[in-house]
Amino acid sequence: MDRVCERLARIVGENYVSNMKEELYIYSQDPGMMEPREPDYVVMPKTTVEVQKIVKLANEEKIPVIPVGGSLSLSGLVIPHKGGIVLDLKRMDKIIEVNERCRYVVIEAGVTTGRLKAYLEKHYPRLRFSIPDAPPSATVVGNIVIHGQGHLSQQYGFNSDMVTGLEVVLPTGEICKIGSCSVSPYWFSLAPLPDIAGLFLGWFGTTGIITKLGLRLYPRKKLRDIEVFIVEDPHLVPDVVYRVTHTEMAEDIFVNAQPYPPIFKDIIMMGICITGDSEEELEFKRRMIWNVLRTYIDSKEGGFMMTTPDVKRALLEMPITGTTRFADVMKGGGFEYCGPIIPVEKYPEAYKKLLELSSEYGVTYGNTCRVIGRGHCMMFAFGYPFNRADPDNMERTKKALHESNVASLDIGGVPWKPEVPAQKMIMARMDKNTLELMKRIKRFLDPNGIMNPGNWEG
């Protein structure tokens, strides 16, 4: 055991630090396209104080620190591009508090979406959070840090918009609370204080390590159902979304297109999820949605799909596991998507580009979009499953992903949770003063440049 390893062991205990090859390998990659790189150490702290000590050590030793949740970004955001210490937060898995009346939860950084979902279902069946369509091993904090979206995003915005408070360990080791929890025992809100939570959201751990999170919870209705509206013409999608969001009857709206199986070929599906505490409430909402789309029904341009109970069950899953299954459709364990956040009106352009790229590079595709807010924007996934055992397939997929990022920016979108090369593309087009501000913030917070280096580096 080397000197750094020994120092880390003194902080977390010998069982929770390693520099063994077989363990470092696990942290060297994710299922996406980014080149693997092993860290030098992996450490699993249990408490915020342990995180603090590790960060102080890293500053002394000038070693990079990469905070890791579920490692499921698919875009290599926690691959240690410059080696260093991977700080795996999974042991920090306490659900600290649920305030039922104020509808928020306070959790540690390693709590997974699956665990929080199960916990709420068991102990607080009237509450829920915005579950992303990621595997249940994804951490809630990890999803927040990347501005994730979930099943409540159409109603309440990005999952990061639902943050009520943070506890962070700054890159220089100070522990800092943000939001009402900084002056009160309650974690109800970021407002009315100056909003500095944004210093840690969307930065991929380059400005600090979130160790605790306050998150809004929402009413969980007794009944859920789904209507699936389908069209052939992508130009109709923005207006369908506009009409349905206007009703404010839907809980979640997603848009799917994929060539397989044949039932999905040549059509675009819009899943419109509705919820209610009674059949009457559900029926009222269903009728509102049917009525608002009557124009397209009458013109025969669109209609509600005939769905069987099995199909409904699959579409109402949280998370939708079909997405995960599709990710391995090529076999060989490779999947990555470029998922820019775009204006909904740009859907037709993005869809056309996806088909062009799929054809040009001979790669299959899956397109899953989620409407965020009342049509304020949408996540549009250029999704490409690939086979790791097929270098040619990987190369073509890499090119398609690169082109997807370029196209996303060209149409006015911004790649979501971008891999390092896409971050550079974004920064190249970014307002120069904004970029300079980002750099200043980073330098100010992380003078030794130890936090997840490689990311957001201009």
Add this chain to the structure above:
Amino acid sequence: MNLDKEVAKIEMQKMVRGENSFVLYRCVTCYACEEYCKRGNHPFYLISDLQEKNSILPMPKPLITQWINTGIPTKKDIREFWGAVEPVISLCLFPEYINSIEGKLFEGFSIVVGRYFFCQLAYLHFGRPSIIRERLSSIIENIANHGFQEIVFFHDECYSTFTSYTQAYGIQVPFRSVHLFEYLYGRLRELEDEISPLNVKVAYQRPCSSRLAPEKEHFVDDIFNLIGVERVEREYDRENSLCCGGIIRGQQRYDLFVDVQRRNVVDMVNAEAEYCVFNCPMCFASLSEAVVKRDIKPIMMHELCRLALGEVIKS
């Protein structure tokens, strides 16, 4: 449609002459007119042909596209077919029922399933009968190439295709089609000593495609008598039965869909049915939730028969 006889007659005559009629736009494609016509004519096949001729779409275009793509026969599906020997049952496009084809009723049976066996008759609902005729001959040929002399069809839409529809259009079928209920009745007779009467009241949800083979309807009563269930007396049964509503919803006629399902289920409730027995998986998919909400248990006919033999239904 609630038409008086004179109007109906005038519109029917128009259609016989190949002319346009409002019926072509309002038809819910329930197939019932095929049964009501006692002269062996095929009014519904005519309606469907005229809908296509006049480019009248009973459903929105994307739904039609979706279904046309779904039923494209592919060679890939034949992997389920290799090694299959008679007796053989075709599950059409319903692989979800594979695990229910077991027990004493189906001892020794091979199962074939997939788009390769899809009878294509559903396109009558979509005003695209040319698709049926375009694909059917190759499907018949494919099946025949495997040498089966006789096939039991799980879905009576398949049975009706290879009997009623092919006959109406002069398409030769080189194998014998067996209706599932006819098979079930025969097998239950063989197993009569092992039947424990179920002593329950059931409503029977008759599917549209059974209108194409009304001569097989007596097997419903024959089976119920054999397994000791009471078919409740109700308004919407037999020739007066109501559509499950699935296709009506697909036609985007939501109010009618709700009304038809409501009348149907209320009728079952009023008749004190404990089970709703289905012939067609699509009817099951469409109506089962609605009956469950009224505390009626939905069940497929072959599963009801298995219960009478003391078998446990997994699904």
